[in-house]
Amino acid sequence: MLRSPSTAQHTGSQRFSVLSCNPARLLAILVGACVQLVGGQPLIAQTDSRPDIVLIVADDLGWGDLGCFGAEDLETPSLDGLAARGQRWTNFYANCTVCSPTRASIMTGCYPDRAGVPGVIRTHASNSWGKLANLPTLPEVLSKAGYQTACVGKWHLGLSPEDHPQSRGFDSFHGFLGDMMDDYYTHRRHDIAYMRKNRTPINPAGHATSLFAGWANQAIDRMADQDQPYFLYLAFNAPHTPIQPPASALARVQQRAPEMPETRAKLVALIEDLDAAIGRVLSNIENRGRDTLIVFVSDNGGQRNVGANNGPLRDGKGSKYEGGLRVPAIACWDGQIPAGSETQAMGVTMDILPTLCEIAGSQAPTGIDGQSLTQWAQHPNAPQDPREVYFVRREGGNAYSGLTIEALRQGDWKLVHNFPTSPFELFNLATDPTESQDLSRKQPAKLRSLQSALRLHIQRGGQVPWQPIPQKPTAQ
Known part of the structure; x- marks a missing residue:
């Protein structure tokens, strides 16, 4: 597991506390x-x-x-x-x-x-x-x-x-x-x-x-x-x-x-x-x-x-x-x-x-x-139900040419499709937080399940127009 550094050694002159409300x-x-x-x-x-x-x-x-x-x-x-x-x-x-x-x-x-x-x-x-x-x-x-x-x-x-x-x-x-x-x-x-x-x-x-x-x-x-x-x-x-x-x-x-x-x-x-x-x-x-x-x-x-x-x-x-x-x-x-x-x-x-x-x-x-x-x-240590969060980027330019890359985190599982011509990768962040072990071949059922969920999200996002509506030319 990743261990984050303690803040105990850090001090400062400001006097503030947090994004919370009971x-x-x-x-x-x-x-x-x-x-x-x-x-x-x-x-x-x-x-x-x-x-x-x-x-x-x-x-x-x-x-x-x-x-x-x-x-x-x-x-x-x-x-x-x-x-x-x-x-x-x-x-x-x-x-x-x-x-x-x-x-x-x-x-x-x-x-x-x-x-x-x-x-x-x-x-x-x-x-x-x-x-x-x-x-x-x-x-x-x-x-x-x-x-x-x-x-x-x-x-x-x-x-x-x-x-x-x-x-x-x-x-x-x-x-x-x-x-x-x-x-x-x-x-x-x-x-x-x-x-x-x-x-x-x-x-x-x-x-x-x-x-x-x-x-x-x-x-x-x-x-x-x-x-x-x-x-x-x-x-x-x-x-x-x-x-x-x-x-x-x-x-x-x-x-x-x-x-x-x-x-x-x-x-x-x-x-x-x-x-x-x-x-x-x-x-x-x-x-x-x-x-x-x-x-x-x-x-x-x-x-x-x-x-x-x-x-x-x-x-x-x-x-x-x-x-x-x-x-x-x-x-x-x-x-x-x-x-x-x-x-x-x-x-x-x-x-x-x-x-x-x-x-x-x-x-x-x-x-x-x-x-x-x-x-x-x-309550920083309160339990949290596993979340399902999608990450989608549609992009152009020389590197992407109008293609989409995406990821999905579902609990500890993470599906990554980092370039359209690259294969899907599957990681378990609980045991592999540095994403060094691709489990896509060892966990084909989980891979297919996450791919299906990601596909549905991309379809949902695709329903929203993201280009300006062309304006009709006006008479000069």
Whole structure:
């Protein structure tokens, strides 16, 4: 079995705890005040005890690329401190191995292919593989529950006006509409400027990571002055390629570890710069003194050819092996769970929406695929029924040419079809967490059963259109 590192040795200056809510607290949200017995002592919940919610998403951060997840060659005190005061989810999955699909799952609580985003949304229609479906989104649901909502950073769920964050439920947007940046300082993609303040194009100066942290703090300052709770979605581009850390961050790493290969040093510097930026946001939240739930997650595994560390997991970004799908996840909410806890319950990014809805006292949309995780946040060792979770990616480009790769985890069993011309592989993660022993020939019945289930899911996802409807030309 994989053993995840303890957080006991990690400390930090932030004071937070977790993605959890017990039933009595939720009842207080819905019907007023209630009394809950905790260790024999009464806890009085206030009439409106809903926390502010801050969801932070990193881009391509590997499972093993934080100190609190075992990294020994980098320093991430902000996120290590967050984990020490909250909860690490060591068995948490992104819904896909690339950016747009996972973000669609976060916004809708649905499988990406059922949300109309089976692949990466890009600038050019000939190589764009998604159109976010007309489904209720997380900011829409929280807004109806009385939350202020703000989106800062990378969007990557559509470039058209109807797909703009403010058309999908956010009150405000300050960030980058597109996919990856070609340069962290010029903020362009295909020489197109995608930075926006709400709907207005902007051309700010500075490294994108620092800009996003600053804009997040502006949003917090604005919303925290109001009586109602707020939801901030903060999505960084880092540490996605290009691996372009600030020169000062790289110099610190090279001075500390001169023997580190340059490829790894640059990525470490980019991650450490990200951690420092997150630390500035956490400090602002701390100074505000408001009850705040903070969730941190990566959108997929780390990219190995630029030096990412996915721990003992096999492969990385783009792959349906564990290194491409399992991601570091931290959830903190002061006073709601024991500090420094860890759960091995399985979570998936599509679970974020129903979890946050439950905490906010709001009803999650019907028909979604995710499930609330509050039970395991509050009780990390609570039993969990085996889950059946699908991972589908439809993609183009030179490597894929419009083909589909997929995986299915059913309890401890995992079916992997990592390239259309490759055979299906079967693993048992309980006995083989590094996916080194293909059991497809030894377990043909299990192989056929999982293939059949996966086929049905792909058919279900295929019912959802994922390409923009062509517009008829208008008279000039």
